[in-house]
Amino acid sequence: MIGSILYYALYPLSRYMTSRRLHAGASKKAFPPSMDNDKALCDGGAVTTRTLSQINKLDQWLSQGSGTKGEMEERMKEPSPEQEYDTLQLMVVLHETTKKEADSKMSEGESAVKAEEAETRNGQLQDTVETPEQGDGEITDHHEVFNTKQNTEDGSISPTEDLNQGLAPGSQLACLLTEDSTQESPSPESVTRAEPRVQETTGSVQVQRLEKPMPPAETPAEVTECWDEYLASVAEGGESSSELIFSSLLSNTQPQLKVSGQHETQAGWHFPAGRGLAEELQCPLWQFPAASYYPPIDSTVGFEVTWRVWEKVDESATAAEPLPFTNASMDFTVMSYNILADDLLQANQELYTHCPLEVLDWSYRCSLLLEEIQKWEPDILCLQEVQENHYHQQLYPALSQMGYTCVYKRRTGTKRDGCATCYRSSCFSEVSVATLEFFRPETELLDRHNVGIIVLLRPVVMNGSVVKAKGPPLCVANTHLLFNPRRGDVKLAQLAIMLAEIGSVIKSCNAKGEHCNLILCGDFNSIPSMPLYQLITTGELYFQGLPAWMISGQEDLSHRAYGHRLCVPLWPSSLGITDRCQHTTAYKEESKSRSQKSGKGQYSHDFMRQLRFCPTACIRPLDLQLIPGVTDITPDASSVNQPDKSFSHTISHRLDLESVYQHVLPGSGNPEVTTLHSEGGSTVDYIFYSRRRSATWDPSAGAFAIRGLKLIGSLSLLSEDVLWSMKGLPNDIFPSDHLSLLARFQLDLNAV
């Protein structure tokens, strides 16, 4: 019995892997990182060898199971009385618990659907049905949903159900900790972790699921705080149905989620479903075909569950000490989103061959995008790839209506897209805006048309009816660096311009005695842990001799003959930016003001070096004893341009930045991806922030000074597997080839 269960659970996996493998042989296309296993097989790479044995095992299971398959299917089609009973029970419970919220007009069918959905989110008391109308037709649809769902449930292989039958709900908890707990189960506990559930019919995949130990079950309150839409699917054909759960989705459920009263406030966060649920059910489905890497749309298969889970930051892990006092604070959310300009989509259609044409349509994507923004209500919104005409015709009017003030900067050159930074006028007021063009005609290196926006905001606090700007300034920097994977040198120079400009903004705040918090986000076209990322997060990069492609690490080009390596200086001094990513003039001023202010003879290296060949220094001192070979050197002013004198092998910056995302999915350890197209997925978008360090007593202010932002939570990303299971990006739910990044911060309003 268990063997056959395993067979059915793993069958699609084996099919998936086999088809991928076959395809890998047939196609030379690069595989996304999450396909490592397959890669190892087809490339003979060194990634892992485990897969082979896995597949062998699966093959064994396959042949083993084939004898019992028919039998199994029959059994599966039999309605299971216990299960019906369970479901009924659940419905009753849900009816009770959801009584208050339940729409009075809600029909039986609707509540049934509701019950279905509620399972997955622990009976959350929300109106979860996202259908646009509530007509009779709708009800019928839901009946259908429920019925078909019921069928698949009947047919599902769910050891949990078997095990749980007759058990009290509480005792089912233990079962949930087993590998099978991911199986669909009507027990309320199964959803307390906001467990994502995927119903698949054929050719679907679940990798790693079985090895994953489940995080301990959480209390219901935690999960209810946020969830995404659950879309059920139906097997319409004669295909055998099996239910699979995506482990990577499961991994999104955070063991460290804490129970908190605040959860209720976020309970309404609900990912937009796009079209109505009923419609979704009819949406075309796909398989992994053996012949083509990018499967054609196959309308006989369907499934969809997309979960992006709101993850709270575990305070016990991050807060070094509880603050010994209470300060006024303000929470705000920041979204960074590369929305995929339509021009670029059209120009690179080969990247989106996996997408049905309708999801590539701009007006469709635009409506999804606006829905998504409306859903999450970010207080600050940093968009990239915003096409100028779309900004003016659609986005700006819509965003204004939502209460945003927007700053737009189109790229230089011929491309029509650009960046937009929007903020909720009710939360922030604008102190200053700087738009940056990285194209510098006088600098050969900087010949690319990328831009950035820096806005300096001040929190707005409503005091009764009086709007009052209050609290420390917040610098929000938004950029989209060059894509070209081979030109890491250009990316670094672009980043340096950004950092230098941010430095100036922050310095201007410091000059007024204010500490400035910083958020730097956007599409950096660089993957985690590679040099560019390192520079941002560690503040330093020894670049001398690094191959240019390695800076971003988007592609491993080590095998190619791109011999270009970075050397000193990275950019000419005419750019006016030092190797510390500061404006040269700012340096002078800083040094000057510091030496004048302190009067203690403090000078920076750069300041002192500027005087190296001043007229005084070029005259030989009269009292300098002439020692041949030691003191007989003649100063050579031309050497001032020698790279090693003015520009070190290291570039650095002084902004203390940390990434909101950790780039691996908790639990599974799978890499998060922020972008995915037909050539693979990776993390290239980031939200960096100046993190709150411990509070220090500031005697001059007579108060504790808190500097930096406290990260409260973020919207989980997804793994590549999961995104492919949703037919890649863009799709019916996510309108871009990037995912939105969303983080919530706490800003201390009393900070000095």
Add this chain to the structure above:
Amino acid sequence: MNNKFDALKDDDSGDHDQDQGSPKDSEKEKTEDEDKDQNSSKRKMVVPGAGEHPLQYNYTFWYSRRTPGRPASTQSYEQNIKPIGGFASVEQFWRFYSHMIRPGDMTGHSDFHLFKEGIKPMWEDDANKMGGKWIIRLRKGLASRCWENLILAMLGEQFMVGEEICGAVVSVRFQEDIISIWNKTASDQATTARIRDTLRRVLNLPPNTIMEYKTHTDSIKAWVDFHGLVNPSGGR
């Protein structure tokens, strides 16, 4: 050079030896007195020029080189070390520095010392005798850049340890170069830690660079042990 010991001795080897700036022979009191006179007279003379950027302290450059072919033990440390000139401003510093060879281009067994005016680059100096130094051994090729970064940090008061800094030394040796920075109070751990951290920051050192702190009393003791002398400097 008949046996290893002699060879070593001749090469002036041993830890103390590599930490140049150690007083091998300071028996010549006369020289010391002369230096003092020189320094005191210079002190009055060395002032920042108009419009120049004054340094917090005045400094003196010193140069030393072991005469080749003579056993180290017979050479007076003080004989070998020569003040090159003093300065009081950033501009004046560059005047000297720009007319001097870069340490990385030096050959032989040579040292540059840069000490605050009035402090001799010797363990026995009043300012140094309770002190110690941070030592960083560098592979060949790094000395010029590190030395410049080190002294700019010192002159620019970036160590932020009050009056604790005495001076800095760069020693060119056969297979490696050594830079060190001396401070007044070896027992002041907060200060030595701060100096170390600043060094790491300003020198752009590779992360695995080893930094060693050594008190001058230990240096003297090691020197005495090695040379088997009760009183290394003879006259003192």
